[in-house]
Amino acid sequence: MLPENDEIRTALLQSGKQQFLAHGFDRASLRVICRNANVTTGAFYSHFEKKEDLFCSIVEPSVSAFRELFNSAAERNAASLGSVEDELRSITFARNHREECRLLLDCAEGTKYAGFRRWLVEDCFYPRYQAFFDRSAGKPVDPPLVRIILHMKLDEYTDLIYGDYTDEEVRGLIARMSIFSEAGFQALMHLLREEESRSAAPV
Amino acid sequence: MLPENDEIRTALLQSGKQQFLAHGFDRASLRVICRNANVTTGAFYSHFEKKEDLFCSIVEPSVSAFRELFNSAAERNAASLGSVEDELRSITFARNHREECRLLLDCAEGTKYAGFRRWLVEDCFYPRYQAFFDRSAGKPVDPPLVRIILHMKLDEYTDLIYGDYTDEEVRGLIARMSIFSEAGFQALMHLLREEESRSAAPV
């Protein structure tokens, strides 16, 4: 009986997504968003409290979904960083939410999600990375080093998510990149252990 | 005897740099920039032609210096991607121009430097990377793969430039990261050559 409401809401969500992606939150014009959605500016405020509310409504389903995915993955492999399968699963998920990802990472200035990237990296990924590196090296690893490698890894994901690839291509790239990363990682661990033994064996 | 002139100009350059870094070119308010510099908006236009002119004046010295550095580095090692020494030199330079780098890469939308990042990656780095990979592998390497690794490498640089490190720490990080990258690179080359021989040997 009230499907119209949802139609309007949906139209606003779509139009907003498009404008936010195109111009970022701050520079996107609410008027344009409304006009493109065939909605009056007044009506907008029946559906959303303010501009930011629209942004959040666009983005929040993906945020929750992402949180779930991330938590379940975290549970599954508390001891490692995730298999190629896990990587693929995450990236496929992100690829299916490509636009929301961009909104959160690049178009959120002015909203409460402005710090999303930081949260994702520092609070979600970094602690697990640091722990994993420490465990693998058998000693605390220099945090900046961990962070750099984490950033590189995330950058790889970014490429895979936004790049215009087929699923097949993504799978191939992940496979080859895991060769690269694994080799780099092992070399680094080797070096770190060597440093350790050198500094530890004075005799 | 007339240092006031430059004091105002300098104040505007500083205030502008701060605001542009904080909000990006477009969203930075000229009024705020002027107020922070204790300058009327009218007076601004005695020193700069328009808003963009202020941005350019902040950024251009670094751009020229960077171009020189990059060109000389390109000449020096046409055949490789640059030694650790070269990397260190570039990163040290960028670290000394940290803020201007961020302005150019992240805060330039709305100015003629909007495409700077793209130019840097696609026109400066990518061609050399692709050529180097092709040469090393002895065959054309999948461009997306090259691009991903390039992006990762640039991301490493970004970390080193913006991170709050001492020169000593940067040197150490570059050294260890070169172990990582080199090992990853060799593993990848090995794989590629193997793929090659496998697909070439029908028996």
Added chain:
Amino acid sequence: MLPENDEIRTALLQSGKQQFLAHGFDRASLRVICRNANVTTGAFYSHFEKKEDLFCSIVEPSVSAFRELFNSAAERNAASLGSVEDELRSITFARNHREECRLLLDCAEGTKYAGFRRWLVEDCFYPRYQAFFDRSAGKPVDPPLVRIILHMKLDEYTDLIYGDYTDEEVRGLIARMSIFSEAGFQALMHLLREEESRSAAPV
């Protein structure tokens, strides 16, 4: 029930007309126009897209009406320049749109109607005048001469349109001026034919 809408619009149209007439389009201040209409500058843009839009809205009804009138007159007397009746009809029309005429002819710089006078004279009137003179003289008449007389004729119209006359007075003035023009025209034709025959008779 919602007459306010139109009241504001009307107030803006009036205030705009007055300011445009007084200062021309470019020099008229939107702020003043709005203030005189008791409208905020922001509100202005609910009713008009931009400053020029206000000008056009003031002027366009008259433009269309004028075009129609002119076209129908042109059809009616393809072979002459129009009777006293036609002149009277045109001038009466223009007198009823006096202000819009002035806006179009003298106050339109900066709008898309900037070239209106030129269009009216050169494209509407001049070709018909030249053709009529050529036909009457039986040979091509010096264009500058035609143009001068055309301008004088138009100047007569201008006087009749802007002058503070009753309809009766206008009728009388047209009648007497047609005596003047007709006599002048005949004298000129006579002269031209004489020149012709003199230059044509070698004896």
Added chain:
Amino acid sequence: MLPENDEIRTALLQSGKQQFLAHGFDRASLRVICRNANVTTGAFYSHFEKKEDLFCSIVEPSVSAFRELFNSAAERNAASLGSVEDELRSITFARNHREECRLLLDCAEGTKYAGFRRWLVEDCFYPRYQAFFDRSAGKPVDPPLVRIILHMKLDEYTDLIYGDYTDEEVRGLIARMSIFSEAGFQALMHLLREEESRSAAPV
């Protein structure tokens, strides 16, 4: 010893003339005028009191010269409207001061010469025209009629002054237009005298 002064002044006069002609007094930018004259805005105010002062300085020599010419012509033919020779002399003068004429007639809004056209027509020409018509008709002639014919005459002059003609062409055009005007004038006088006698002879 002080020729520089005059050089600057001259440069400003030239530059000002050009800008005033191009944009009108109000819209011409003093900055641009100064820049084109290679003069600082400060220096400007050593030579002229304000913007309007520059305009007046450009225009006033011509105004005085014109006044003289007009007065002497007025003395010479108190009883007629001037011979073809007189017309030619006036128009030649105006053609030699073409730009100043345009400044006075079309570009003076915002200066004390804003009413120049009105003054010229109403105070200089009209009284003599009216007197001449009254005298010729032997009775008061309807002022609007006189004014219209005056305006037409002045319009003719305008054409001759601004039109791109050689002296020879101007002479020819004046000659032929005087045929036109004279014939028109005579026809009108005839009519007026007829009207007179008709209304005077009740029998």
Added chain:
DNA sequence: AATGAATGAGGTTTCATTCAT
């Protein structure tokens, strides 16, 4: 006399949000 930076008001336009209907 000359400089040219500074003033301060003004220009047009856009904005997110409110509110009477």
Added chain:
DNA sequence: TATGAATGAAACCTCATTCAT
């Protein structure tokens, strides 16, 4: 709930004129 005009501040920029040097 929906409308869309109204708000009022803010955006960048230009102006004629002043004034300390």
